[in-house]
Amino acid sequence: MRARVAKARAVYDDWQVALGQLRAALPTCRVAMRSADCAGGARERRAAQHDAGRRAAAAAGMDLTGMSCLAGRGADGAPEWPNGLCGSISHCGGCSVAMVGALAHWSGLGIDIEQHLNTDIAAEIAPVALTQSEQDEFGCDPLQVALAFSAKESLFKALNPLIKKRFDFDAAELCWAGGCEPQLRLVYDLSPEWSAGRTIQPILIPCRAGVLTAVALSA
């Protein structure tokens, strides 16, 4: 029991390094993380994750607005934000993170955290999560697969509420402009405004606990 708590604490602390980098990259947003009790069966763990996510959102919203901020839950399970705010929530193991911003600054915000992938899982999900172009470029490199997967999760969370349309992992691909700047390039038209070839710059932060990605779409 004590070892499990210590490990959870260490993972939580590892994430804080990445959260610090995200806060520096997006100073007008607020980001908070809360721990979930991962004891019990699958349903209990999921309920604890959900609760931790809402507590993280409340903390981030309070930090941004100075007022109580409770995110609701839509029919699809996605959070519903109070008027004037946008954001997203992500869960990974015993940690839940929320990012909140003002609609005056941002039209959509997406955040995602994932554990590091091992080589077997990376090889298994690469053919489904990555486009052919990404597979040609990244192969099954676990870090690149995790970053591409997570960045697309963040893109979905940021863009789906805007265009009110679901889209799959083949809708965008991660590429490195000039070899160093990450970009998500839309592969096909999602809406008149979000058409094939449009690029979005994601924030990619690998850390000891896993990978953290975010997509922030300006208002």
Added chain:
Amino acid sequence: MTKDMNVTVTTTEAINFDWLEARVATLIEDEGPIDPGESLIFYGLDSLRVMKLAGELKEHGITVSFEDLAKDPTLNAWSALIDARKGG
């Protein structure tokens, strides 16, 4: 957690409801019963695990996208989807 996700299947296995139920039980890391009509999101099935299942099915020659699975994440819906894709 990662260790449990590493359980692999062989291509000789029959892909049917029992296989699906067993794979999902492994992915959500719970030995309790799963209501086949209830959203697997409530059992903690996250995007990565849905993607992993899509990858496993692809290895078995059954192509379903993440979105195919995500839009109705229940055992009943996935079983029907898999049956339809096997026939296709």
